[in-house]
Amino acid sequence: xxxxxxxxxxxxxxxxFEELTSAVAVPDGVQSMRRAAFERFATLGLPxxxxxxxxxxxxxxxxxxxxxxxxxxSGDVKRADLExxxxxxxxxxxxxxxxxxxxxxxxxxxxxxxxxxxRDLASAWAKPTASVEHIGRLSSYDxxxxxxxxxxxxxxxxxxxxAKDVEIDRPVHxxxxxxxxxxxxxxxxxxxxxxxxxxxxxxxxxxVSTSDAMYLVNAVTxxxxxxxxxxxxxxxxxxxxxxxxxxxxxxxxxxxxxYVSFSLAxxxxxxxxxxYTTLDGxxxxxxxxxxxxxxxxxxxxxxxxxxxxxxxxxxxxxxxGVLDDRSHGVFNGKVYVHPIAQKTDGKQTNKTLLLxxxxxxxxxxxxxxxxxxxxxxxxxxxxxxxxxxLFYLKSRGIDRALARRLLTYAFAADVLETIEVEAVRxxxxxxxxxxxx
Numbered sequence: 236x237x238x239x240x241x242x243x244x245x246x247x248x249x250x251x252f253e254e255l256t257s258a259v260a261v262p263d264g265v266q267s268m269r270r271a272a273f274e275r276f277a278t279l280g281l282p283x284x285x286x287x288x289x290x291x292x293x294x295x296x297x298x299x300x301x302x303x304x305x306x307x308x309s310g311d312v313k314r315a316d317l318e319x320x321x322x323x324x325x326x327x328x329x330x331x332x333x334x335x336x337x338x339x340x341x342x343x344x345x346x347x348x349x350x351x352x353x354r355d356l357a358s359a360w361a362k363p364t365a366s367v368e369h370i371g372r373l374s375s376y377d378x379x380x381x382x383x384x385x386x387x388x389x390x391x392x393x394x395x396x397x398a399k400d401v402e403i404d405r406p407v408h409x410x411x412x413x414x415x416x417x418x419x420x421x422x423x424x425x426x427x428x429x430x431x432x433x434x435x436x437x438x439x440x441x442x443v444s445t446s447d448a449m450y451l452v453n454a455v456t457x458x459x460x461x462x463x464x465x466x467x468x469x470x471x472x473x474x475x476x477x478x479x480x481x482x483x484x485x486x487x488x489x490x491x492x493x494y495v496s497f498s499l500a501x502x503x504x505x506x507x508x509x510x511y512t513t514l515d516g517x518x519x520x521x522x523x524x525x526x527x528x529x530x531x532x533x534x535x536x537x538x539x540x541x542x543x544x545x546x547x548x549x550x551x552x553x554x555x556g557v558l559d560d561r562s563h564g565v566f567n568g569k570v571y572v573h574p575i576a577q578k579t580d581g582k583q584t585n586k587t588l589l590l591x592x593x594x595x596x597x598x599x600x601x602x603x604x605x606x607x608x609x610x611x612x613x614x615x616x617x618x619x620x621x622x623x624x625l626f627y628l629k630s631r632g633i634d635r636a637l638a639r640r641l642l643t644y645a646f647a648a649d650v651l652e653t654i655e656v657e658a659v660r661x662x663x664x665x666x667x668x669x670x671x672x
Contacts, residue, residue: 245276245277245280245281247301247302248273248276248384248387251302251303251304251388251421252269252273252387252388254304254306255269255304255306255388255390256269256270258306259306259390261360261390262360262363265360265370268371268386269386269387269388269389270387272376272383272384272386272387273383273384273387275376275377275383276376276380276383276384276387279378279379279380279383280380281294281297281298281380281381282294282380282381288538288567289536291536291563291565291567291597291599292505292507292534292536292565294505296479296504296505297451297479297505300419300449300451301419302419302420302421302450302451303419303420303421304388304420304421305334305335305336305416305417305420305421305422306390307336308333308334308336308338309333309334309336309416309417310333310334310336310338310413310414310416310417311414311416312331312333312338312341312412312414312445314341316412316414316445317331317341317410317412320410320412320441320443320473321408321410322656322658322659322661322662323658323661323662324406324658326405327343327405327406327407327408327439328343328344328347328351328353328403328405328406328407328408329342329343329344329407329408329409329410330342330344330353330355330393330407330408330409330410331410331412332391332392332393332409332410332411332412332424333412333413333414334412334413334414334416334417334420334422335390335391335411335413335417335422335423335424335452336391337355337356337357337358337391337393348401348403348404349398349401350397350398350399350400350401350431350434351395351396351397351398351401351403352366352394352395352396353393353394353395353396353407354393354394355391355392355393355394356370356389356390356391356392356393356394356425356426356427357390357391359394366394366396366427366429367394367427369427369429369457369459370389370425370427370457371386371457372457373427373457373458373459373485373486373487374386374455374457374483374485375485379483381453381481381483381507382455382483384423384453385423385424385425385453385454385455385483386425386455388421388423388453389423389425389455390423390425391424391425392424392425392426392427392454393409393424393426393427393428394426394427395407395409395426395427395428395429395438396429396431397429397430397431397434397436397464398431398434399431399432399433399434399461400431400432400433400434401431401434401435401436402434402435402436403435403436403437405437406437406438406439406656407436407437407438407439408439408441409426409438409439409440409441410441410443411424411440411441411442411443411452411454412443412444412445413443413444413445413446413448413450413452413474413475413478414444414445414446414448415445415446415448417446417448417450418446418448418449418450419448419449419450420450420451421450421451421452421453422450422451422452422453422454423453423454423455424452424454424455425454425455425456425457426440426454426455426456426457427456427457428456428457428458428459428466428468429459429461430458430459430460430461430464430465430466431461431464432461432462432463432464432489433461433462433463433464434461434464434465435464435465435466436465436466436467437466437467437468437469437655437656438466438467438468438469439469439471439656439659440456440468440469440470440471441470441471441473442454442470442471442472442473442474442480442482442502443471443473443474443502444473444474444475444478444502446475447475447476447477448475448477448478449475449477449478449479449504450475450478450479451478451479451480451481452474452478452479452480452481452482453480453481453482454480454481454482454483455482455483455484455485456470456482456483456484456485457485457486458484458485458486458487458494458512459486459487459489460486460487460488460489460492460493460494461489461492462489462490462491462492462516463490463491463492464489464492464493465492465493465494465495466486466492466493466494466495467495467497467655467656468484468486468494468495468496468497469496469497469499469654469656469659470482470484470496470497470498470499470508470510471499471659472498472499472500472501472502472503472506472508473499473501473502474502474503474506475502475503476502476503476504476531476533477504478502478503478504479503479504479505479506480502480503480505480506480507480508481506481507481508482506482507482508482509483508483509483511484496484508484509484510484511485509485511485512486510486511486512486513486521487512487513487515488512488513488514488515488516488519488521489515489516489519490516490517490518490519490545491516491517491518491519492516492519492520493519493520493521493522494512494519494520494521494522495522495655496510496512496521496522496523496524496525497524497525497526497653497654498510498523498524498525498526498537498554499525499526499527499663500525500526500527500528500529500535500537501527501528501529501666501670503533503535504532504533504534505533505534505535506533506534506535506536507535507536507537507538508525508536508537508538509537509538509539509540510523510525510537510538510539510540511539511540511541511542512540512541512542513542513544514541514542514543514544514545514548514550514576515544515545516545517545517546517547517548518547518548519545519548519549520548520549520550520551521541521548521549521550521551521552522550522551522552522653523539523541523550523551523552523553523554524552524553524554524650524653525537525553525554525555525650526554526555526556526557526647526650526651526663526667527554527555527556527557527564528556528557528647528666528667528670528671529556529557529558529559529562529563529564529594530558530559530560530562530670530671531560531561531562532560532561532562532563533562533563534562534563534564534565535556535562535563535564535565536564536565536566536567537554537565537566537567537568538566538567538568538569539552539554539567539568539569540568540569540570540571541569541570541571541581541583542571542573543570543571543572543573543576543579543581543606544573544575544576545573545575545576546575546576546577546578546579547577547578547579548576548578548579548580549579549580549581550570550579550580550581550582550583551581551582552568552570552581552582552583552584553584553585553586553649553650553653554566554568554584554585554586554650555585555586555587555588555646555647555649555650556585556586556587556588556596557587557588557590557643557646557647557667557670557671558587558588558589558590558591558594558595558596559590559591559594559671560591560593560594561591561593561594562594563594563595563596563597564587564594564595564596564597565596565597565598566585566587566596566597566598566599566600566615567598567599567601568583568585568599568600568601568613569601569602569603570583570601570602570603570604570611570613571603572602572603572604572605572606572609572611573605573606574605574606575606576606576609577606577607577608577609578608578609579604579606579609579610579611580609580610580611581602581609581610581611581612582611582612582613583600583602583612583613583614584600584613584614584615585598585600585614585615585616586615586616586617586646587615587616587617587618588618588619588620588643588646589617589618589619590619590620590639590643590671596617598615598617599615600613600614600615601613620639620642620643621642624642625638625639625642628641628642636672639671640668640671640672643667643670643671644664644667644668647667648664651663651664651667
């Protein structure tokens with residue numbers, strides 16, 4: 236039975252849903268999908284801690300608020316406001332969304348290389364192509380309330396298409412920024428990324444804020460990686476400290492493809508990031524890495540799922556966290572190996588560093604193996620700073636605060652070194668050094 240707070244939360248979305256369907260015109264098929272998704276959301280309700288996948292994270296702080304829907308473009312963000320979120324890089328193919336709506340005057344996608352198409356979702360629906368029909372096919376909302384909610388309210392986002400045999404020379408950056416206008420509002424970005432056969436691309440998906448407003452971002456990104464293709468996908472979550480963020484990435488991989496994911500979470504009062512991928516062709520590889528840095532009373536939850544659906548595939552996963560004050564971290568990682576997926580090679584690791592006695596971590600790495608010729612390992616560690624190393628640095632004349640920062644950075648360094656975009660790696664290394672001053 237659904238708890239009363241969650242039931243009330245579902246009811247609070249009804250008026251907003253009716254407002255959206257009457258105010259924003261979309262193709263009939265999309266409208267039908269929206270209505271089916273909202274009905275499913277109403278049936279599921281927001282998840283409670285009785286739900287196994289949400290056992291350690293309560294969404295009551297989200298359920299207690301009523302969020303308004305922004306159906307028109309709004310906000311007062313200037314190019315100068317974006318500089319601190321651009322990693323000091325220039326020339327990237329950048330789409331900027333302000334308070335959930337595409338803002339062309341702040342974007343840089345006028346000149347794209349041959350074989351690359353980048354459009355905002357609202358425009359793509361106005362002139363639909365075969366690629367747009369993939370929306371809703373790669374992600375499932377049957378048992379995922381927030382994905383159902385996103386599907387019901389999806390209106391804007393990015394559609395990125397990379398043709399076969401194309402290698403992009405610079406990253407595609409999807410920058411979602413909120414400002415004070417978004418206070419007490421909700422945004423449901425929907426992204427679709429299609430990478431063709433033997434193509435190679437880098438995608439950066441950023442969620443940031445210029446204010447300390449309270450708001451909800453509930454994003455879904457669907458990814459298709461074609462045969463022999465490689466996609467490097469970096470998700471950067473730097474929301475405002477009073478914000479709520481739920482982000483879901485669902486990827487589908489074809490034969491001999493490689494999906495490389497990195498998730499950073501440092502912002503929001505309560506955040507959840509889901510990264511799911513299905514290795515659905517022989518010779519696939521999936522590399523899922525992440526870093527979360529929390530303090531105050533922040534709550535950050537990461538859930539990953541790697542489905543080995545075909546033989547001769549590999550997966551590697553490394554998530555690290557640094558928790559201070561009264562923060563709470565959650566990692567729930569699952570590797571599922573189908574009976575047909577012989578010769579699977581999988582490794583999953585979660586490590587968390589606690590900087591205070593009041594921070595705590597719940598970690599649950601899981602393996603479900605139904606094949607007999609596999610090599611799979613998983614493990615998790617939670618601990619505090621090595622006092623011997625701390626003493627050594629202090630004995631060399633380094634004060635305690637700096638020694639603590641250096642050891643924290645050293646803990647995070649090996650996962651940061653997996654980032655292949657130099658500008659992103661250097662920016663995140665700097666953030667790590669400055670986070671726990």
